[in-house]
Amino acid sequence: MDGMSGGDKLMEHLKSITKGLSSGDDLKVGFLEGAKYPDGTPVALVAATNEFGGTVKIPAHTRDLNFYVRRDGVSRFAKPSKANFAQSVMIPEHIVTIPSRPYFRKTISEHGPEWGGELGKLMKANDFDARKSLALMGERIKGQIQSSIIAFSEPPNAKSTVDKKGFNDPLIDSAHMLNSVDYEVKE
Incomplete structure (x- = not known):
């Protein structure tokens, strides 16, 4: 924040900060609507099945x-x-x-407690520009989710799946799900 003097300048600056904070911007991070596999299957469906387990x-x-x-x-x-x-x-x-492979919940439990403080630092560093700060936060959380997908190893793939894929990385096959993690800032 620039050095300033006088009550009018301070009030003007506080109003501009308040306007930026009350813009109604919203951050969504994960598997966004419209992300699909080449066969039309929604990525969010596959991601949720991997997260919570289920039958196909x-x-x-x-x-x-x-x-x-x-x-x-x-x-x-x-x-x-x-x-x-x-x-x-x-x-x-x-x-x-x-089987359940809770990579998303793991990301939230490991990093979620830090997100509020990190967003506060980003807001201050970006002159309280909510949209820019949320976009930077979205990029950070996106990377954390992708890192969790890459690192996840338990439970391992079934032998038949390893034989088919040629490797044992439970949440990566074509990397389509991994590459579909995204974020959006909406008003």
């Missing part, structure tokens, strides 16, 4: 199994690029159980 009904579908068949007739499963034979199989409808 997988509809019946066909899948190609790829094999490499040697000249002597012995075959083994193979990646599509290494296969010389493929067979389509019907996989019946089934239920997959997703």
